[in-house]
Amino acid sequence: IEAHILKSTRRRDEVPMKFIREAIDFVADKYPSPHPLISSEFETDGRYLFLRKLEGLINASLWGQLGIEPILNDHLSRIDRDTQRMPVTLYPVIPGRPKSRAVAIKYGVSSGAPVLSGTGILISVLWGRYHAGDTADELADDYTRPKEQIEDAIAYLEAA
Numbered sequence: 206i207e208a209h210i211l212k213s214t215r216r217r218d219e220v221p222m223k224f225i226r227e228a229i230d231f232v233a234d235k236y237p238s239p240h241p242l243i244s245s246e247f248e249t250d251g252r253y254l255f256l257r258k259l260e261g262l263i264n265a266s267l268w269g270q271l272g273i274e275p276i277l278n279d280h281l282s283r284i285d286r287d288t289q290r291m292p293v294t295l296y297p298v299i300p301g302r303p304k305s306r307a308v309a310i311k312y313g314v315s316s317g318a319p320v321l322s323g324t325g326i327l328i329s330v331l332w333g334r335y336h337a338g339d340t341a342d343e344l345a346d347d348y349t350r351p352k353e354q355i356e357d358a359i360a361y362l363e364a365a
Contacts, residue, residue, distance in 0.1 A: 207242040218249045218292055224266035228254035231265045246290060296322070299357050300364040307357035321350060321358055331355060332362040 214220050229241050238244035245265075247254040253266035283306075285294040296306040297319070309322040319328040331344055341359065345352040 207240055210242045213291060214247070214249065214254070219251055220249055220254060220266075221252070224253050227267065228265035232256070249292070251295075297361065299361045302357050302360060305357040307354040308361045319358075319361065321348070321354060324348070324350070326350075328358045328362055331358050335359050 211225065214225055215222060228247065232238070232241040232245050236245065245256055247256060247265065248262075249255065253264050256263045256265050283296045283298070284292045285296075287293050293312045295310045297308055297310065299305045299308065306322055308319050308328055310317055310319050314320055314325055315327055320326055321328065321331065326348055331348075334344060335341070339347075341352050341355045344350075344355045348355070
């Protein structure tokens with residue numbers, strides 16, 4: 206189980222090994238357990254591993270530094286998890302549209318490329334058609350999606 210958690214944290218969540226090692230060392234020191242990856246429920250922002258304790262959200266990768274919880278919670282809330290609490294979908298922040306969840310990066314869908322939420326439609330395809338002359342209204346009609354979702358998806362790639 207620990208090997209599976211380590212592999213998914215490295216590959217799927219793309220957390221650097223340096224920060225995984227630091228988190229394991231911190232948890233082993235502060236919350237002794239023969240299996241720190243199993244006995245602790247980590248959360249991630251894609252770079253660091255965090256633990257939720259009474260004192261707040263702790264950055265285990267940075268040896269217990271307290272996180273700025275409202276900001277971290279906002280970013281962590283953009284991650285959907287399965288029943289085992291493993292991340293399955295990330296809704297990246299779209300500049301100027303902080304509440305939008307129009308774009309999804311979903312485990313097992315389109316090899317992890319950004320897609321229009323709720324579909325397998327690649328954002329790059331929408332962006333290409335838009336820059337070839339299709340309007341957001343035309344794309345919304347073609348894909349039977351709300352125009353706002355199409356506009357948000359295009360804004361996502363424009364900002365990239």
